[in-house]
Amino acid sequence: MKCTLWLAVGLLVAGPLAAEPFSEEDLAVARELREAALAGDGGYEIVADLTTRIGPRLAGSEADARAVEWAVQMFEGMGFDRVWTEPATFPTWHRGLERTEIVSPARHELVTLALGFSPATPKGGIEAEVAMFEDLAALQEADPAEVADRIVFIRNRMERTRTGAGYGRAVGARSVGSRVAAEKGALALVIRSIGTSNNRFAHTGMQRFDSDVRLLPAVAISNPDADLLERLMAGDEPVRIQVEVDAETVESYTSQNVFAEITGSGKPGEIVAIGAHLDSWDVGTGAIDDGAGVAIVTEAARLIGNLDRRPDRSIRVILFAAEEIGLWGGRAWVRAREAQMDKYQFVAESDFGAGRAYAISARVSDAAWPVIAAIQEELEPLGIELGERSASGGPDFSPALRYGVAAVDLEQDGTEYFDYHHTVNDTLDKIEPDALAQNAAAYAVLAWLGAQAPMGFGSGRTILEEESTD
Amino acid sequence: MKCTLWLAVGLLVAGPLAAEPFSEEDLAVARELREAALAGDGGYEIVADLTTRIGPRLAGSEADARAVEWAVQMFEGMGFDRVWTEPATFPTWHRGLERTEIVSPARHELVTLALGFSPATPKGGIEAEVAMFEDLAALQEADPAEVADRIVFIRNRMERTRTGAGYGRAVGARSVGSRVAAEKGALALVIRSIGTSNNRFAHTGMQRFDSDVRLLPAVAISNPDADLLERLMAGDEPVRIQVEVDAETVESYTSQNVFAEITGSGKPGEIVAIGAHLDSWDVGTGAIDDGAGVAIVTEAARLIGNLDRRPDRSIRVILFAAEEIGLWGGRAWVRAREAQMDKYQFVAESDFGAGRAYAISARVSDAAWPVIAAIQEELEPLGIELGERSASGGPDFSPALRYGVAAVDLEQDGTEYFDYHHTVNDTLDKIEPDALAQNAAAYAVLAWLGAQAPMGFGSGRTILEEESTD
Numbered sequence: 001m002k003c004t005l006w007l008a009v010g011l012l013v014a015g016p017l018a019a020e021p022f023s024e025e026d027l028a029v030a031r032e033l034r035e036a037a038l039a040g041d042g043g044y045e046i047v048a049d050l051t052t053r054i055g056p057r058l059a060g061s062e063a064d065a066r067a068v069e070w071a072v073q074m075f076e077g078m079g080f081d082r083v084w085t086e087p088a089t090f091p092t093w094h095r096g097l098e099r100t101e102i103v104s105p106a107r108h109e110l111v112t113l114a115l116g117f118s119p120a121t122p123k124g125g126i127e128a129e130v131a132m133f134e135d136l137a138a139l140q141e142a143d144p145a146e147v148a149d150r151i152v153f154i155r156n157r158m159e160r161t162r163t164g165a166g167y168g169r170a171v172g173a174r175s176v177g178s179r180v181a182a183e184k185g186a187l188a189l190v191i192r193s194i195g196t197s198n199n200r201f202a203h204t205g206m207q208r209f210d211s212d213v214r215l216l217p218a219v220a221i222s223n224p225d226a227d228l229l230e231r232l233m234a235g236d237e238p239v240r241i242q243v244e245v246d247a248e249t250v251e252s253y254t255s256q257n258v259f260a261e262i263t264g265s266g267k268p269g270e271i272v273a274i275g276a277h278l279d280s281w282d283v284g285t286g287a288i289d290d291g292a293g294v295a296i297v298t299e300a301a302r303l304i305g306n307l308d309r310r311p312d313r314s315i316r317v318i319l320f321a322a323e324e325i326g327l328w329g330g331r332a333w334v335r336a337r338e339a340q341m342d343k344y345q346f347v348a349e350s351d352f353g354a355g356r357a358y359a360i361s362a363r364v365s366d367a368a369w370p371v372i373a374a375i376q377e378e379l380e381p382l383g384i385e386l387g388e389r390s391a392s393g394g395p396d397f398s399p400a401l402r403y404g405v406a407a408v409d410l411e412q413d414g415t416e417y418f419d420y421h422h423t424v425n426d427t428l429d430k431i432e433p434d435a436l437a438q439n440a441a442a443y444a445v446l447a448w449l450g451a452q453a454p455m456g457f458g459s460g461r462t463i464l465e466e467e468s469t470d
Numbered sequence: 471m472k473c474t475l476w477l478a479v480g481l482l483v484a485g486p487l488a489a490e491p492f493s494e495e496d497l498a499v500a501r502e503l504r505e506a507a508l509a510g511d512g513g514y515e516i517v518a519d520l521t522t523r524i525g526p527r528l529a530g531s532e533a534d535a536r537a538v539e540w541a542v543q544m545f546e547g548m549g550f551d552r553v554w555t556e557p558a559t560f561p562t563w564h565r566g567l568e569r570t571e572i573v574s575p576a577r578h579e580l581v582t583l584a585l586g587f588s589p590a591t592p593k594g595g596i597e598a599e600v601a602m603f604e605d606l607a608a609l610q611e612a613d614p615a616e617v618a619d620r621i622v623f624i625r626n627r628m629e630r631t632r633t634g635a636g637y638g639r640a641v642g643a644r645s646v647g648s649r650v651a652a653e654k655g656a657l658a659l660v661i662r663s664i665g666t667s668n669n670r671f672a673h674t675g676m677q678r679f680d681s682d683v684r685l686l687p688a689v690a691i692s693n694p695d696a697d698l699l700e701r702l703m704a705g706d707e708p709v710r711i712q713v714e715v716d717a718e719t720v721e722s723y724t725s726q727n728v729f730a731e732i733t734g735s736g737k738p739g740e741i742v743a744i745g746a747h748l749d750s751w752d753v754g755t756g757a758i759d760d761g762a763g764v765a766i767v768t769e770a771a772r773l774i775g776n777l778d779r780r781p782d783r784s785i786r787v788i789l790f791a792a793e794e795i796g797l798w799g800g801r802a803w804v805r806a807r808e809a810q811m812d813k814y815q816f817v818a819e820s821d822f823g824a825g826r827a828y829a830i831s832a833r834v835s836d837a838a839w840p841v842i843a844a845i846q847e848e849l850e851p852l853g854i855e856l857g858e859r860s861a862s863g864g865p866d867f868s869p870a871l872r873y874g875v876a877a878v879d880l881e882q883d884g885t886e887y888f889d890y891h892h893t894v895n896d897t898l899d900k901i902e903p904d905a906l907a908q909n910a911a912a913y914a915v916l917a918w919l920g921a922q923a924p925m926g927f928g929s930g931r932t933i934l935e936e937e938s939t940d
Contacts, residue, residue, distance in 0.1 A: 052701045053576045106523045108755075112895065148614075199669050200754075200895045229756070231522045284670075285698070408792035424581065425670045427694035 007076045024112045026452040030378045030445045032305050038382075039302045043299035044433045046074070047292055047354075051285035051428045056388035058282035059322035060092025060253035067278050071319050073292075075260035078302050080317075081207040082263065085256035088321040088332035092253045093117045095282055096152060096246030100190060100219055102229065105237040110225035113283065113423075115174060115191075115203035117209055117327055125244030126151065126187050126217065132233050136172040139180050148185030152177070153192075153239055155230060157223075160196040164352065164414035170194050178218040188243040189218040192226035199417035200224050204281055205422050206325055211451075217245045247452045255279070255321035256331045262301060264451060265310035272450045274300065274443055275349040275396055277323030284426030288417065292431055292439075293350035294319055302445035304430070311451035313345055320396040322397045323351070330396030334403070341403035345450055346457045348408040349394020350439065353421070355413035356433040357442045359387030364406040365458030370458075375449045382438050382445075387411055406457035408450070410442050473890050482797055486685040491841045496922045500848045500915045503773050507911035513769035514903045516544070517762055517824075519856040521755035521898045528752035529792035530562025530723035538726045538926050541764075545730035548772050548788075552733065555726035558802035562723045563587045565752055566716030570660060570689055572699065573597060575707040581697035582677055583672035583753065583893075584715045585644060585661075585688040586795055595714030596621065596687065599834040602667040602703050606642040609650050618655030621711055622647070623662075625700060627693075631668040634822065634884035640664050645678045648688040658686040658713040662696035667889035670694050674751055675892050676795055687715045725749070725791035727799045732771060734921060735780035742785045742920045744770065744913055747793030754896030760889065762901055762909075763820035764789055765839050770913035781921035783815055793821070800866030804873070806857075811873035815920055818878040818925045819864020820909065823891070824901040825883035827912045829857030835928030842878070842927075845919045852908050852915075856880055876927035878920070880912050 022030075037043075054070055057063040068085065075083040093116060100112040131150035133139040139147070139154060154173040159166035169193050178189045193203035200222045209215055221229070232239045258278060264270065276293030280286025301317045321330030334341075346364065360379055362372045369389065376386045392398050393407030401407060420426045450457070492500075504917045507513075524540055527533040543554040563586055570582040573625065603609040605626035609617070624643040629636035641664050648659045663673035670692045680687055691699070702709045728748060734740065746763030773788045790799030804811075816834065830849055834843045839859065846856045862868050863877030871877060889931025890896045920927070 048701065051699055055576065055578050106525065108525050198899045200671070201669075224895075224899050227899055228522055228897070231518065389730060425694075427670060427698070429668045429694050429697055 021374045021454050022449060022452060026449065026461060027378065029307065029309060030448050032381065033444040033448055034378065034441045036303050037299065037444050038437050039318050040437065041433060042302060043295040043436045043440040044347060044431070046298055046429060047287060047295035047436070048269060050197065050291045050294060051287045055285045057278070057280050057286060057327050059090065059255055059279040059328070060250060061282065064255050064279055068258055071258040071278055074298070075388070077462045078305060080124045080260040080262060080305060084259050085384065086259065086336060087195070087254050087463040088257055088329045088331065089252060089254045089385065090252045090322045090326060091330035092325065093250045094250065096248065097452045098219055099125065099170060099177055099244040099246065099297060100221055101242045102232065103240045103242050105239065106234065107234060107378040108228060109203050111200050111222040113204040114247055114427050115178070115204060115220060116206040116251060118218045118245050118247055118249045119215055120247050121188065121245050125242045127240060127242040128187050130233065130239045130241055131247050136177055136180065138208055139177065142184065144184040147181060149188060150186055151184045151188045151243060152181040153190045153194050155226060157192060158194050161417060162413055162415050163414065164417060174205050178207055178215045179213050182214045182216045186216060187435055189216050190241065191220050193220045193223055195223065195421065195423065198223050199425065201423040201425050203422045205284060216245055219245060220241055244312065253338045257321050257333055257340040258303065258319040262305045262311060262315045264312055264314040266312035268314050269343055270313040270345050270347045271343050272313055272447050273318055273347045274315070274447050275318040275320060275347070275394065276351060277329065277396055279324055281324055281422050283424040285428065286426060287355035287428045288426050288430050289421045290351045291434060292354035295436060296350040296439040296443055299440040300447055303444050304448055311448060313451040315447050318327065322352045323396055327395055327399065330399050334399040338403065341400060341405050344405045347393040347397035347400055348446065349392050349397050349412065350410070350443065352414055353417040354436045354439065355415065355417060356438050357382065357384050357410040357412050359385050359411040361387030361391045361409045361411055362389065363391040368406065368457040369423060369457060371429055371453050375446060378445050379442055382442055384410070384442055410439065410446065412439065483924045491844045491920060491924050491929045492922060496919065497848065499777065499779060500918050503914040503918055504611055504714060504848065504852065504911045506773050506874055507769065507914050508907050510907065512772060513906045513910040514901070517757060517765035517901060517906070518898055520761045520764060521757045525755045526752050526873040527748070527750050527756060528724055529749040529795050530720060531752065534749055538728055539686045541728040541748055544768070545728065546833050550730040550732060550775060552731040554729050556729065556800045556802065557724050558727055558807060559722055560792045560796060560798035562720045562795065564718045564720065566718065567714065568689055569595065569714040570691055571712045572702065573710045573712050575702060575705065575709065578698060581670050581672050581692040582689045583674040584717055585674060585690060587685065587719060587823045588688045588715050588717055589685055590685045590717050591658065591713060591715050595712045597710060597712040600703065600709045600711055606647055606650065609647065612654065612712050614654040617651060619714060619872040620656055621658045621660060622656045623660045623699060624658065624664050625696060625845060627662060628664050628666055628888060630885060631870050632771040632885050634887060635734045637664060637888055638664070642688065644675050648677055649683050652684045652686045659686050660711065660713060661690050663690045663693055665693065665888045665891065665893065668693050669895065671893040671895050673892045674753060687713055689713055689715060699926035722836060727791050727803055728789040730771065730787045732775045732781060732785045734782055734784040734804060734862055736782035738784050739813055740783040740815050741813050742783055742815045742917050743788055743817045743867070744785070744917050745788035745790060745817070746821060747799065747866055748789040749794055750792055751892050753894040755898065756896060758823040758896050758900050760793070761889045765906060766820040766841070766909040766913055769910040770917055773914050775917055781918060783921040785917050785921055793866055797869065801869050803866070804869040808873065811870060811875050813868070814875045815875040816878050817863040817867035817870055818880065818916065819867050820880070820913065821864050822884055823887040824906045824909065825885065825887060825903045826908050827852065827854050827880040827882050829855050831857030831861045831879045831881055832859065832877065833861040837878065838925060838927040841923050841925065845916060848919065849912055849917050852912055854880070854912055878916060880909065880916065880917065882909065901933040
């Protein structure tokens, strides 16, 4: 299918649709699903069970394997038409001891988490004077003489926003700070946590790495501890800290993506895919990240599966492996079906906690955009407005975008997400049951109407100029 | 002075005061102090310095000694007329490892703090089935057969209130839970934290004990962890947990109460005493408990000391030792001057964080109550209303009450106090500088006008029936 053709179709349907895209019967089912999701607590039960019976489930851990088993049993118990797993193989990492202590001019033990794939320090740790930088850019511009043989401290603060955009602006300190500091001869990296809370929790997360990059031992300290370190740095005396990390990288582990399908009655080979990731960081119980997403998409599909009517297209729930440590599940999913990407009606992952959804954005063909607008009309009672004509589909589905797969994002309010995400404080009580149910309602409406839509959502690739040569 | 006489005076002055108790000049100074405190950041600088340069300072620790030195240097630097210390001797306790793990039906490491003076477990810990109780009363009523050889879990939840009254209602589980469980043959005690936050921090604190009471190893778990334990207890399978504590009690340590005085120009032997406690728990940096109090009363006195005029009576700041682990500083202060208690115009301790003061309550003679009302008029612009005719003077001053010493409480808003108190999350950022300054302003007005008052605040004992035979 050529881009130009899709663009032409887009122009023809510009303005109000000539005919409503959905039958009254399909719309009635969408409304029934929406109300059932809002009235029920099925989603909350799912995330309560996952966080209580499994808890933290770092990719590659023993709990990861138990989580996969838990998901398979859950899906089978719900009566999906097909339940299966597909392997995803990745390097993994285990956290041991981690400790940051200000040694002088005043001793303070700081609340600390090692960053993902941090190498270990020698036993007893590394002690050195601190070199403080405003942000990653300041470190990148620094004279190596200011950095060599020091422990680098990057103090940038994440800004609180509804969209979570502050995370993207601040997270470079974590993702590449260690390699930049290493290139300039530093001994270790300490960062202010990439989170918005002033509670005394450190925020872990992934660092970008590959085999030719040297990482330093790297830790995040809680934001109150970063404040304290800054106060001492503002004094006249040099500040020395000690960082100790014990951690281990394991070269290869195979976990599973878990799939559940409601097979379509009309076009079973066309697939609406809704997903979440099953793994979590090893701190907290992975409630908002991403037990909430697991609950939202599973509950949405469960409600559709309970209908007397079958959807026209197939609806698949995909619970991805090893998202946190490098999107390994998402990448394995794409690699296994590169030639079949045109089977996907659209992809949509829930991986932004349990805050209320407030907009539907989509990366679909021009022709399909009015169908998205018609879906939004059924989301309007949930407080969900029409968003942007762009979407990523979520982290695990993002590797599919270069194959022109259509993507839909239900944008969630992330104002508080980064208060909890990647910390020991990511626990069930941080989920507001009504907001979780609102998300499940939105996904149920989206998946159902996406499966019933009169046209394919087509190649989103027409939207992205840089992919026009694909 | 007889009680009956005081009562008679009280009756005579009932209704509007015949004459204003304060001169226009004294009132002008009070207003000047109030505005200076509100405009300045001296209090915040004090608590920032204490939490940054000293940090946590458990009574009997090395940091306790450094805190005493810090306070003496601070007072000397401020030019008080007299600065001195007096010893307080007490048993102390050191925290080592502490760990609570749910072993079955699902493994979870819980966020844990040992309670003060918890004995150690054997190395490797104690593992047993959990016996859960609604609250202390339910444990007290339980058949020993339900408790013996179990680990007791008390799940009572502290209620959030402005006054902090929820703490008193819930804290029995912590203060006497261990001894009650021990009497019924339990192996260890686990309590839900006596705090109002759903952040994943455990809340430590003192247990009542004396030499003839046997305590069990006792820990608090964070509130989200208590929720999780309750969810597992609601299932069909027995729940087993493991508790490990390493801790050490030391029989005797001598710390110091630290005093600073502005000597009165007219009645130097009569004393207005404002205080706070210098020690803190060993977690957090002791910012709201009680660095805030140290800052509030010190700043109030510093501002008075900076005046050209001397107060009529002497004003003393007292920073008490070892409040957290049993009011040892307060008790030593009383013991050293039992015969001189009538020298105290009144006592008032700031030990409820940095929330805004909203009322002035006092335990004074009937005759002095109109003077309190006149002081309240100068506190009105701070949003402080006239409170109750009762007051404790704060924990460290409370041992003085049985000597009939008058006490004043500036009641603070404690809505959020128990979110942070006794946790690792008690750090400087939890203090709102403007609210701290409002408290310093209130203490400055109170101490100044208390020192200038036309009469002694007399024996509060007339108010307390049960003390009429003292």
